[in-house]
Amino acid sequence: xxxxxxxxxxxxxxxxxxxxxxxxxxxxxxxxxxxxxxxxxxxxxxxxxxxxxxxxxxxxxxxxxxxxxxxxxxxxxxxxxxxxxxxxxxxxxxxxxxxxxxxxxxxxxxxxxxxxxxxxxxxxxxxxxxxxxxxxxxxxxxxxxxxxxxxxxxxxxxxxxxxxxxxxxxxxxxxxxxxxxxxxxxxxxxxxxxxxxxxxxxxxxxxxxxxxxxxxxxxxxxxxxxxxxxxxxxxxxxxxxxxxxxxxxxxxxxxxxxxxxxxxxxxxxxxxxxxxxxx
Amino acid sequence: xxxxxxxxxxxxxxxxxxxxxxxxxxxxxxxxxxxxxxxxxxxxxxxxxxxxxxxxxxxxxxxxxxxxxxxxxxxxxxxxxxxxxxxxxxxxxxxxxxxxxxxxxxxxxxxxxxxxxxxxxxxxxxxxxxxxxxxxxxxxxxxxxxxxxxxxxxxxxxxxxxxxxxxxxxxxxxxxxxxxxxxxxxxxxxxxxxxxxxxxxxxxxxxxxxxxxxxxxxxxxxxxxxxxxxxxxxxxxxxxxxxxxxxxxxxxxxxxxxxxxxxxxxxxxxxxxxxxxxxxxxxxxxxxxxxxxxxxxxxxxxxxxxxxxxxxxxxxxxxxxxxxxxxxxxxxxxxxxxxxxxxxxxxxxxxxxxxxxxxxxxxxxxxxxxxxxxxxxxxxxxxxxxxxxxxxxxxxxxxxxxxxxxxxxxxxxxxxxxxxx
Numbered sequence: 001x002x003x004x005x006x007x008x009x010x011x012x013x014x015x016x017x018x019x020x021x022x023x024x025x026x027x028x029x030x031x032x033x034x035x036x037x038x039x040x041x042x043x044x045x046x047x048x049x050x051x052x053x054x055x056x057x058x059x060x061x062x063x064x065x066x067x068x069x070x071x072x073x074x075x076x077x078x079x080x081x082x083x084x085x086x087x088x089x090x091x092x093x094x095x096x097x098x099x100x101x102x103x104x105x106x107x108x109x110x111x112x113x114x115x116x117x118x119x120x121x122x123x124x125x126x127x128x129x130x131x132x133x134x135x136x137x138x139x140x141x142x143x144x145x146x147x148x149x150x151x152x153x154x155x156x157x158x159x160x161x162x163x164x165x166x167x168x169x170x171x172x173x174x175x176x177x178x179x180x181x182x183x184x185x186x187x188x189x190x191x192x193x194x195x196x197x198x199x200x201x202x203x204x205x206x207x208x209x210x211x212x213x214x215x216x217x218x219x220x221x222x223x224x225x226x227x228x229x230x231x232x233x234x235x236x237x238x239x240x241x242x243x244x245x246x247x248x249x250x251x252x253x254x255x256x257x258x259x260x261x262x263x264x265x266x267x268x269x270x271x272x273x274x275x276x277x278x279x
Numbered sequence: 280x281x282x283x284x285x286x287x288x289x290x291x292x293x294x295x296x297x298x299x300x301x302x303x304x305x306x307x308x309x310x311x312x313x314x315x316x317x318x319x320x321x322x323x324x325x326x327x328x329x330x331x332x333x334x335x336x337x338x339x340x341x342x343x344x345x346x347x348x349x350x351x352x353x354x355x356x357x358x359x360x361x362x363x364x365x366x367x368x369x370x371x372x373x374x375x376x377x378x379x380x381x382x383x384x385x386x387x388x389x390x391x392x393x394x395x396x397x398x399x400x401x402x403x404x405x406x407x408x409x410x411x412x413x414x415x416x417x418x419x420x421x422x423x424x425x426x427x428x429x430x431x432x433x434x435x436x437x438x439x440x441x442x443x444x445x446x447x448x449x450x451x452x453x454x455x456x457x458x459x460x461x462x463x464x465x466x467x468x469x470x471x472x473x474x475x476x477x478x479x480x481x482x483x484x485x486x487x488x489x490x491x492x493x494x495x496x497x498x499x500x501x502x503x504x505x506x507x508x509x510x511x512x513x514x515x516x517x518x519x520x521x522x523x524x525x526x527x528x529x530x531x532x533x534x535x536x537x538x539x540x541x542x543x544x545x546x547x548x549x550x551x552x553x554x555x556x557x558x559x560x561x562x563x564x565x566x567x568x569x570x571x572x573x574x575x576x577x578x579x580x581x582x583x584x585x586x587x588x589x590x591x592x593x594x595x596x597x598x599x600x601x602x603x604x605x606x607x608x609x610x611x612x613x614x615x616x617x618x619x620x621x622x623x624x625x626x627x628x629x630x631x632x633x634x635x636x637x638x639x640x641x642x643x644x645x646x647x648x649x650x651x652x653x654x655x656x657x658x659x660x661x662x663x664x665x666x667x668x669x670x671x672x673x674x675x676x677x678x679x680x681x682x683x684x685x686x687x688x689x690x691x692x693x694x695x696x697x698x699x700x
Contacts, residue, residue: 028403180485181521183509185535192609195534199525276525 030184064245072246073253082228082235086254089224089231092148093216093262096155100216104160108167118168125164135157136227151223151231156221159212166208170201189240203277206270213266217259232258283308286390289332292362295415300407308401311390316383322366324380329368331391335361338387344379357384370412371460372418378422392437415604416458421497428498429461431590432621433482438491440477441650451477453648455491459591462621466638467651468680469633470688474649475627476518479595482625484509495590511539514584515593518598520576522568528555528579529564535587547586554582557619557674558612574605578641585616594626598633607665610637630679636668643683646690653683 031037048066055065064072076082111118133154140150173198182196224233232254239247271277281289287309290296296304301460311334316322319351322340323334340358344366358381359367368377371394401408420432442449453472459465469475482493484500484507493501501507515521522531532551542550555561560578568576577597584592586611594613598606614637617624628634634641641655657676659667667673 029625175521177519177521178523179519180483180509180515181517181523183485184483184511184513186511186539188538191538199523202525225431258397275524276569 013167020257053083064073067250069246073250076246076250077112081230082250085230085232085235086258089220089233091257092151092220092231093155093213093258096152096220097159097213097216099152100156100159101163102211104163104208105167105205107192108164109171109201111164112168112171112201113193123162129161133215133224133262134222134271137223141227147227147229150227151220154223155216155219158215161214162212163205163208163234166204166211167201168192170204170208171197173204174200199274202274203270206273207265210263210266210270214259217255217262221255281313281591282319286311289336289362289390289414292613293334293364294470295364295411297365298407298414299401299411300404303400303404303408303411307392307397310390314391316387316389317371318383318386320383321376322381322383322387322389326378327365328435329371329377330394332367332369332394333366333381333398334390334392335359335365336388336390337361338389339384340365340381340387340389341384342379342381367394368419369417370397374642393600411482413456413458416460420460424603430463430661432457432494432496432626433457433459433591433623434494434497435459435478435482436492438478438493438495439489440474440486441489450648452481452488455644455649455650457642457651459625461623464626464637464639466625466626466628466634466641467644468628468634468641468684469644470646470684472646473630473646473687475629475644476595478644478649479515479593479625479627481507482515482591482595483515493674511535511587513591513593514589514591515589515595516577516580516597518596519588520568520580520597521584522576522580524568527565527567528571529558530562531568531579532583532586532669535583539587541588552588554586556617557580566671572605574609575599577601577609581609581613581616585620589622591623591625592626594624594628596628597684598628598630601648606633611665613637614663624689631684632668635673635676635680636663641680643680643687645687652687655680661689 015253048125052066055063086113093240097124107121108168111121136154137150142152144150149266178196179192179199182192184211187195220231221233224231227239228234231250236248236251239245281414283305285305290304290308293468296307313336316338323329325344331335335358335396336509342356342358345356355363365381367376398412401412402542417434420434428545435455438455439450440453444453455474455478457465457467467478468473476539477486480490481501487505487507488503490503492499495512500513509515523534524530526534529551531546532555533542533544533547536547536550537544542554552561552564555564558578560582563571563575563579566700571579581592581597601609624638627635631641635655635657640659641657643650643653643655644650645652655676659672659676
């Protein structure tokens, strides 16, 4: 243990220590030397290989082969508007997700703290929860003045319930011992919330956020196909209408990558925010 | 020389003694020794071991240590009235040392009674006898607090707790009275489900009670029909540990004193580091509990409790689920911390050996409804080394205790069978 200045150890240093990851180079070296990485890569390569072989054998003639895609997809990407589609979809996803996260956390926390509120709201939510986000589409189109708002609203509906339910579950899961210990230590209601409820529910909250961000991508694509004029979902649908097989596949791949990347970012933030769970 | 009859009428004037059941006073009158002290004589001084208690016959005895009289606890600065009782530390279980002295201002005549003998007589007179003893202990503990300046007198009076979850009342604790003197290490042992934890939760303020009161240093902390409030004067160390998993060891330690506004952050950090270093845990201050062994967690939790400078430490089976070796280590750590600063400890366990090894007094609790059945006074000197576990006197105490608990376990088993039938 190094001796350090008694005063120079406030919150900032603590946080810095928490958030500093190991040196980048060492991290990548570790990743490349792990069998898990190579197994994953092998799986992806095999998938494309089987696909290509199937085309050579004359199966699945509708679908372009990976080699054809390797030529066609870059062309599609180079077309004007491709990156704009990413931006448009991402904007909708994050708008809907942000609103859902804020409202889900606030409502969930309030329901977790007050049994009365929970008893009065929960049954209503139980009825609304099984309604698929797309079932809201007709009503949303009629209600919201623009299609943009309609799509954002649908993503919000998709993300809201998983976040809310996970916040609730997180609060429920907190061991009463921690609450009791905090009360023994002299915590006020506010301190109890800040110091026990919040950190106790964080792991579950991030599970909810990770699930929710995946769902928002699903919903936004469907919404764009149905009522959009741009975005990755619209692009995929438009490619179908214009018989561009490369465009369809590119759209699908883009959506997959987008979903994966957002889940990954969410998980990373979750890990950083709950450092005590890393061994 | 006073006749037996004179003695008896003198004893009857005392409000403590007159509450004893029939037969006790007669025995006391017969047994008591009559002693005359000249003017200026010292009957006992502070820190003397207490063997006898006294009833004044005539004269004037002063207790210079007493600053202010407290009617509530029968504390006076002088004993002047015939029939008044003094020096009753001797009648208290565990025979604590004297905390005041007694000096004669005039030639004085007293009746001296052997305290240990008196306790035995009372215990042989059933419920009423025990009640009378309890009263004496209560007065004594109040005495100890107000004169010795020691905090942590826990007084549990006729507590009852009935759970009524599904309309079927379950009496978890019934008519349970315990007096724990400041600085005493008291263990409650009993079979599973006998209401030990219920009692502890009531003291901690987590749970309400349906009858009776609980006092800490003369202050009511729980009673029927009030919603108790937990507080930092009663720190609990939980069965499976309750270090906050999301905070480092240091953050866990400093949280209490900072929340309570007792210390600034720098002070708290400094004290936490000092305490950790003192028990050899200095290197782990930045670890999270998940990365530590359970034995370490328990030790940290105990010193977290000490950080808050509580009046009572409540230990709720804190060693459950530790392996034997770890347990020994944590036991010794606990004893060491107890020696550092003798806080009152209420220790709940189902392990007799550990109770006897750690405590000054072991109370055996009956099964549902829970109340105290037997008291085992552990007269083993402190500090207690680990080798004590193999010594003759330890084993003998253990045997005694096992017999008492066994009877209860059998009863509980039979009661369970009846319930099933």
